[in-house]
Amino acid sequence: NIAVISGPNHAEEVIHGMASATVIASSNTNYAKELQSLFSSDNFRAYTSDDIIGVQIGGAVKNIIAIASGLCVGLKLGDNTQAALVSRGMNEILNLTTIYNLNTKTLYGLSGLGDLIATCYSPYSRNRQLGVLIGKGYSLKDAKDEVKMISEGINACKILKNISDKHNLDMPICTQVYKILFEKSDPGDSLNHLMTRNLKDEN
DSSP: OOOEEESSOOHHHHTTTOOEEEEEEOSOHHHHHHHHHHHOOSSEEEEEESOHHHHHHHHHHHHHHHHHHHHHHHTTOOHHHHHHHHHHHHHHHHHGGGTSOOOHHHHTSIIIIIHHHHHHHOTTOHHHHHHHHHHTTOOHHHHHHHHOSOOTHHHHHHHHHHHHHHHTOOOHHHHHHHHHHHSOOOHHHHHHHHHTSOOOOOO
């Protein structure tokens, strides 16, 4: 009787009764449906899934991409850059299907793409806020102190770096976020590195 709940669910909006949707994943279908009935209301719609790994992967890695999205805002790089980074970030999340047994459709669902969009663009997003501040020149410590809440993408970035190195995954955006957070790389230089990589097919 273990389940995971995840989705584009900023508490600030849920608590005000603004319409939201989420996904509840469990290997126990009856338990998932029980929780679905418990949580669902006119303003909060819950879906069920048996893809526990996929729901967790999407919910974790999107926080790293959200830091990168915030960096774009802090650096005043514009909508084109931010949209390109977020969409290519989604492609990096999909790369994890090569090493984890998960359903690709989950990553395009509420806990994947849905949560990615909300976290990358919402002012409520702690990870986005962190990236904005670092893009403006704050150190990681000062940015964390300013946000005053946990930005989960920081630890997720460390873990994902080890995973991507171990399995030789191509995750350039997440790698550059790691270098900015932990190796003091200049955010502007990191963007230039992404833009000047070898040219390739989109997929």
